[in-house]
Amino acid sequence: MAMRGKFDYDLKTLRQKLVEIGDLTKTALRQSIEAFQTKSIDQALEIIERDNKIDVLEEEINDFAILLIAKQQPVAIDLRRIIVAIKIATDIERIADFAVNIAKATIRMGDQPFVMETEKIVRMHHIALEMVSLGLKAYYDEDVELARKTSDMDDEVDELYGQIMKDLLQLTKNNQDSFAQANQLSLVARYIERTADHATNLAEHVIYLVKGRHYDLNG
Template identity: 60%
Template sequence: MPGREKFQLDLNTLRDKLIEIGSLTEIALSKAIDTLERQDIDRALEIIEEDKAVDVLDEEINDTAILLIAKQQPVATDLRRIIVAIKISNELERMADFAVNIAKATIRIGDEQLIKPIVHIKQMTEICAQMLSLSLKAYNEEDIVLAKKVADMDDQVDSLYGHIIKELLELTQDKRESMQQITQLLLVCRYLERFGDHATNISEGVFYLVKGRHYDLNT
């Protein structure tokens, strides 16, 4: 196989692995919130165990990218594609960790009845999942319009975050016996807020890939 064809095949492999990590991360997030709502400890433990697959893929992407840089010495757009692949893989690995953290929060809450329905937390999760899906679509299609849309959606996540935090802090006045649970739910909200930030970071990677310069979409 000619060198250029092999190089392009390896680039496609990086892209495919990123999409695979993204899919695993989206599934993990959905399962984590469902597990929290159902207070399913066994399923929470499964989420923690399944995260190993994401870590393996992240390592494979980094190894492949480093070998491509060392052997092919790519320039311009090809080099940006490799750099962005490494960056996005790291973002996705961190996002999957947030799903694991939500599962761990579920375990810490245990079977104590939830102090209130997690309706707004689920709304945050749905937006975060959409942001992840759109950011990966933007990456796959190298579409900065979609990437910008993801960044705009982060404002919705931040707004819900502020609203939920206020609600939970107000509950501390009358539910002192549930401080452990409230603390865990506050952490869950923080994990989701950070999840949205990382999805925005992926969009920034798309801008860098297409435009060749860095843009701060988190402001």
């Protein structure tokens, strides 16, 4: 196989690893909100146990990418593709960690009834999950417009997060017994908000890949 052909094959392999880690992470995110809503300890534990595969994949992606840089000494967009792959893998692994954190909070809350309505938390999570899906598709397609659409959705997540925190603050003022669970709910909301921030990072990486310039979309 000619050198360029081998390099293109290696880039395709790197991309496939990112597809795999992305799919695993999206599944973990979907299941984390399901476990939260149904108070399923078993499902929460499964999310935690499967996280190791995502961690291993991130290491594989980083090692493979660094090896490609060392062997091929790529330039211009080829170098950006490899650098962005490393950045994407890092953000995706962090998003998977947030799914694990939601699962752990679910376990800590146990089977006690929710002390407040959770519709805003669920809505917030659905938007964040869609952002992750769109951000990854933008990366796979190298689609700048889709990347911008992804980042634009972050405003609604931030708005919901602010509302949830106000609701929780008011709740604990009026009901001291709700404090323990309210603290866990605030953590869940924070993990979702951070998930959306990392999805916005995915969008930034796509724009850098295509345009060769860094843009801060989290501002």
